Amino acid sequence: MRTLTTLSVLVAILAACGGEPQSTHPKMPALPPLQLLPRIEELKQLGSRPVVSLSDVQQRELQEYADVVLGLTEADERIQKRAERNLLESEHAGAVLIPALKHKDAAVRSRAAWLLGRTSRSILQFPLLLRLKDETEPAVTVWIAEALHRLGNDAGLVWIDAAINHEATAQEAGTAALNLLREDGATLAEQPTWLELQQELQQRTKTWRRTGIGSRDGVTPPDAAEVLAILCKHLSITESFLLRPIDEAKFVIIRSGVLALPTVEIAITAAEPYLRSVALQILAELGRTANPLCTKTLPLLEDPLTAAYAMRALGELGCSDATAHLVARLSSPDIELRASAAGALGLFGATEHAPALAALMADANEAMDVRVQSAFALRCIGDNSAAVAFLAERKQKGDYHAPTLQILEDRLTQNR
Amino acid sequence: MNLPTRLALAAAIVGTFAAGIAFLSGCNVPARAESSQRWESARQCQSCHPEAFAEWQTSHHGIAFTNPEVRALSDDFRREECMDCHLPRPLAVTGFGKRTLPRRTHFDEGVSCISCHLGEDGGIVARNNRPEVPCKPKRSEAFLSVDACMSCHNQHQTTDQWRASHYAAQGIHCTNCHMPEADRKRPDGTIRKGRSHIYPGAHDKSMLAKAATFTAERQGNELVLALENTGAGHNFPTEERHRAVDLEYQFEDTTGPIAGLGTGGAPEWSRAWRFRQPYRDEPGENTQLPAGKKHEVRVAAPAGATAVTVRMWYRLTPMCNDLDPRSTLLEERKLEWQ
Numbered sequence: 001m002r003t004l005t006t007l008s009v010l011v012a013i014l015a016a017c018g019g020e021p022q023s024t025h026p027k028m029p030a031l032p033p034l035q036l037l038p039r040i041e042e043l044k045q046l047g048s049r050p051v052v053s054l055s056d057v058q059q060r061e062l063q064e065y066a067d068v069v070l071g072l073t074e075a076d077e078r079i080q081k082r083a084e085r086n087l088l089e090s091e092h093a094g095a096v097l098i099p100a101l102k103h104k105d106a107a108v109r110s111r112a113a114w115l116l117g118r119t120s121r122s123i124l125q126f127p128l129l130l131r132l133k134d135e136t137e138p139a140v141t142v143w144i145a146e147a148l149h150r151l152g153n154d155a156g157l158v159w160i161d162a163a164i165n166h167e168a169t170a171q172e173a174g175t176a177a178l179n180l181l182r183e184d185g186a187t188l189a190e191q192p193t194w195l196e197l198q199q200e201l202q203q204r205t206k207t208w209r210r211t212g213i214g215s216r217d218g219v220t221p222p223d224a225a226e227v228l229a230i231l232c233k234h235l236s237i238t239e240s241f242l243l244r245p246i247d248e249a250k251f252v253i254i255r256s257g258v259l260a261l262p263t264v265e266i267a268i269t270a271a272e273p274y275l276r277s278v279a280l281q282i283l284a285e286l287g288r289t290a291n292p293l294c295t296k297t298l299p300l301l302e303d304p305l306t307a308a309y310a311m312r313a314l315g316e317l318g319c320s321d322a323t324a325h326l327v328a329r330l331s332s333p334d335i336e337l338r339a340s341a342a343g344a345l346g347l348f349g350a351t352e353h354a355p356a357l358a359a360l361m362a363d364a365n366e367a368m369d370v371r372v373q374s375a376f377a378l379r380c381i382g383d384n385s386a387a388v389a390f391l392a393e394r395k396q397k398g399d400y401h402a403p404t405l406q407i408l409e410d411r412l413t414q415n416r
Numbered sequence: 417m418n419l420p421t422r423l424a425l426a427a428a429i430v431g432t433f434a435a436g437i438a439f440l441s442g443c444n445v446p447a448r449a450e451s452s453q454r455w456e457s458a459r460q461c462q463s464c465h466p467e468a469f470a471e472w473q474t475s476h477h478g479i480a481f482t483n484p485e486v487r488a489l490s491d492d493f494r495r496e497e498c499m500d501c502h503l504p505r506p507l508a509v510t511g512f513g514k515r516t517l518p519r520r521t522h523f524d525e526g527v528s529c530i531s532c533h534l535g536e537d538g539g540i541v542a543r544n545n546r547p548e549v550p551c552k553p554k555r556s557e558a559f560l561s562v563d564a565c566m567s568c569h570n571q572h573q574t575t576d577q578w579r580a581s582h583y584a585a586q587g588i589h590c591t592n593c594h595m596p597e598a599d600r601k602r603p604d605g606t607i608r609k610g611r612s613h614i615y616p617g618a619h620d621k622s623m624l625a626k627a628a629t630f631t632a633e634r635q636g637n638e639l640v641l642a643l644e645n646t647g648a649g650h651n652f653p654t655e656e657r658h659r660a661v662d663l664e665y666q667f668e669d670t671t672g673p674i675a676g677l678g679t680g681g682a683p684e685w686s687r688a689w690r691f692r693q694p695y696r697d698e699p700g701e702n703t704q705l706p707a708g709k710k711h712e713v714r715v716a717a718p719a720g721a722t723a724v725t726v727r728m729w730y731r732l733t734p735m736c737n738d739l740d741p742r743s744t745l746l747e748e749r750k751l752e753w754q
Contacts, residue, residue: 241515241570246497274515281496305509308520335456336521369521401482401523403492 028324034299039270040236046266047233049226054092062087066096069115070108088115094124101131101144109135110143117147123222125151126230126252132156133251138169146176152219154208155255161201164194177201184216212257212289222259231256231263238278246278254285261286265293273305280309284316294319301325311340315347323350330356338366339373346377354381361390368400376408455540455551456521458528464550465529467600471613472529480526485732485742489658501568502526506534508541508556513563532564543611565590572655581707583649593623593649618659621744624730627652628705630663630747632726637717639665639724639751641688644710651704653691653730660692660734661705663713664727667753669720681729681738688726689713692734721753 054062067073068083075083087093093115100112113131116124125148132144132155142163145156163173177197181188186200204215234249253260260282267279283290283297294317300310301322311329314322322344329341342360345353360366361374372394378387391408394400458478462469472478480486480502481493490498499518504527510517522528535541535556542553543560558564562584566575569590578584594617600610616623627648632641641663645652653659664680664687666673676686689711693702705711717724726749732742 241573243497243571247495250497273510273517277517305517333454336519339521367521369523403487404523407492407494 028328029321031302031325032295032299034302036269036271036276036303038272039266039275040238040272043232043236043263043266043275047229047236049229052092054095058092059095062090062092062096065090066093066100070100070103070111072108084115088119091121093119094121094127098124098127101127106137106140109137109140113140113143113147117143117150119151120220121222122151122153122219123226123230125153125222126227126256129153129155129252129255130248132159132255133248138163138166139172142169142173142176146180149180149214149216150219152214152216152221153255153257154204154214154216155257157201157205157208161198161205164198170194180216208257210288212260212286214257224262227256227259228262231260232266235263235267235275235279238275250278250282250285253282257286257289261290261293264290265296268293268297268300276300276303277306277309280306280313283313284309287316288318291317291319293317294321298322298325301329308336308340311337311344312347315344318348320348320350323348323353326350327353327356330360335367335369339369342370342377343373344377346373346380349381350377351381354378354384357381358384358386361387368394372400372405372408376412379412454538455530455534458522458525458530461529461533461551467598468610468613469529471598475613475615476617476619477527477531477613477615478525481523482526501571504531504568506530507532507564507567508534508536508559510567512558512561513566516567527568532559535559562589572657574650574654577650577654577704577706581649583707588649590649618653618655618730618732621746624744624746628661630728632724632749632751634717634751634753635714639688639715639717639726640712641665641715641726642710642712643689643691643705643728645705645707649707651693651706653704655693657693657695658733660690660731662690662727662729662731663688664729665715665724667718667721667724669718669722674718674721681731681736681743685727685738686715688715690734717753723750723753725750 064073065083065087068075068080069087087096097112097116097119101109101116103109103112109131113128116128128144128148128151132141132148135141135144138159141156141159145159148154148156160173160177163169164177174194174197177200178188178192181197181200188196188200207213207215231253234245234252237245238249253263264279264283264286267275268283270276270279280297280300283293290313294314297310297313297317297319298321301307301314303310307329311322311326314326326341326345329337330345332338332341338360342357345357357374357377361371361378363371372391375384375387375390378384379391391405394405395402458469458472476483481499486498486502487493490502493499493502496518500516503518503520503523504516505519507516522530533540533542533553535554540551540553541556541559543555544553545555546553562575562578569575578590591611594615595611595613597609598612599607602608618624627645629644629646630642631644632639634640643652643661643663648654653661662681664685666676666680666685668674673684676684678684679687681687689703691703691705691711692700693704694700703711726747727745728747729738730744730746731740732744736742738745
């Protein structure tokens with residue numbers, strides 16, 4: 001009898017620990033110490049590289065070539081070809097083509113982007129990325145995206161894909177896609193369908209999101225110091241109250257793929273909290289591409305100011321080493337930490353913690369933010385009818401912020 | 417089966433059942449650490465401060481994250497940097513006067529009581545030390561300073577504009593106009609002086625009407641329109657990106673309105689001047705009117721003019737026309753011309 005009682009208690013204890021103590025209560029290794037350093041000045045220094053100044057003669061000569069190839073000066077075909085060759089051979093072609101990306105005539109902007117893509121200078125992807133942000137003409141966007149691809153950056157392919165769906169840009173986008181895919185050696189039918197082109201583009205986008213490496217072969221990577229200088233300059237200005245520099249820094253760095261990692265690595269350990277938080281938001285958007293920064297991100301779980309951002313980043317990066325730390329934070333007294341921990345566990349599919357997340361979701365005494373994030377996490381982990389029903393109920397009852405629910409829904413369909 | 421065996425069996429069943437419940441309910445979530453009172457939601461303030469809560473709830477602080485106008489402009493807050501100020505964590509966390517950090521909870525509370533009143537130590541900050549009341553507020557000079565507003569409102573240089581004005585030199589702060597004194601009832605029925613939490617500003621016509629003085633007069637054959645910033649402690653309009661103030665006119669002759677330039681908010685009107693800071697790549701220079709400054713515009717009257725009607729508009733967004741509810745007609749006057 002005593003044996004039976006002891007057995008039942010043992011069963012209870014074992015079950016209380018999920019039956020497999022090692023899988024549900026992973027041993028929590030100590031976090032590496034959190035070391036924050038003033039970074040803004042460092043970023044400014046890294047970002048201040050000497051500007052290559054062209055002589056007046058060089059500048060004038062390049063401008064003349066550019067005016068011809070951009071169609072701003074009339075010239076016969078022979079002169080146009082010679083001007084194009086001379087311009088593309090110049091290592092300073094960017095000096096006259098980058099300003100043309102802001103020309104009032106959309107055709108000139110498209111042509112400038114087209115030419116930049118043919119300079120073979122992958123460092124020029126950064127001004128193209130910045131222009132991609134502000135460009136409002138869909139046809140120009142297609143050529144910016146095409147140029148980006150040629151320079152080793154696939155962040156713009158989604159725009160070509162989207163432009164194929166619109167009547168006004170379908171032909172131009174389709175032509176651009178067909179040419180670049182053929183040059184890439186993609187296996188396409190002789191007369192591929194729109195859908196076939198779009199599927200190829202989507203496949204490349206998916207790979208880009210996972211790896212941060214462009215699919216075009218033979219692109220010489222840009223000089224690492226030059227990239228660091230450009231991206232650090234972007235991030236160093238986030239200390240001001242202005243929104244635009246932050247907007248631009250985020251847009252460009254998020255779309256820089258693996259090239260962004262050295263800059264972000266510096267910024268996530270910034271003693272300046274705003275810079276640190278922006279870097280962590282960028283990290284989350286970089287997703288799996290930034291997985292090598294997992295270890296560097298972990299200590300930020302101890303940072304009271306940015307731990308919630310760090311959790312989201314760890315989730316998006318797929319840092320499974322963070323599991324135990326995230327589980328521990330499911331019981332934090334801070335709602336935001338509990339909610340972020342739940343969401344992050346879902347982002348890297350911590351299947352073994354689905355029961356814990358389900359319990360949080362079902363707990364009527366828990367804050368709705370935590371319950372919704374738990375439901376989102378369960379949906380990330382797999383088909384969970386209870387979570388689907390819970391989120392649908394929020395929508396129907398209107399007792400949780402609808403646009404936020406939509407953002408979570410969108411994230412589920414992104415399939416990063 | 418004897419009693420002890422039955423009891424043991426019952427214990428085993430109960431134990432197994434408990435184990436099942438525990439497993440299914442995910443008891444691997446450690447018990448939540450209990451702490452002293454945590455201030456997390458504006459609703460915690462409501463019972464003791466119902467009037468201030470009600471004022472705040474419908475104010476532009478209260479709806480900062482849910483306001484459809486903001487949601488549209490921020491692409492439903494996919495532009496995360498907008499969240500910094502529309503869903504801020506407590507300002508004291510990063511320091512009053514410094515940039516804010518956004519939170520990801522309590523989405524319906526926007527800029528809440530907690531955003532401004534939570535101190536660095538997790539306690540409440542306010543104007544007075546009140547250890548005898550439940551939230552035990554402590555006086556904070558930083559909370560009372562312009563820095564408390566600056567964290568968000570200098571995103572568009574409004575605080576810098578104020579600092580450059582004579583209002584700063586005279587010690588007239590943001591709260592003097594945007595948080596005027598209000599009577600508050602104590603539990604014992606007596607009245608104390610508190611501060612309004614409505615925050616009137618660009619959405620308040622009476623506030624806008626006090627900001628500037630508009631004049632229109634005839635000088636020879638010219639219509640002279642002038643606007644002087646006589647009431648705003650910052651530029652008028654302030655804020656980059658959206659706001660604009662337009663001065664418009666429409667001449668008429670004996671047959672009716674004379675066709676104008678069509679540059680006003682309605683086709684038959686002409687715009688004499690727009691006060692606005694261009695946004696991003698928008699061409700033009702900043703024409704906002706700094707505190708105490710005046711700007712004059714002269715328009716030649718067309719031949720045969722018998723009268724002119726002038727209007728001053730405040731626009732929440734520069735793209736909207738006269739019929740748009742985001743346009744507020746602040747003044748309209750008619751001058752005889754003969």
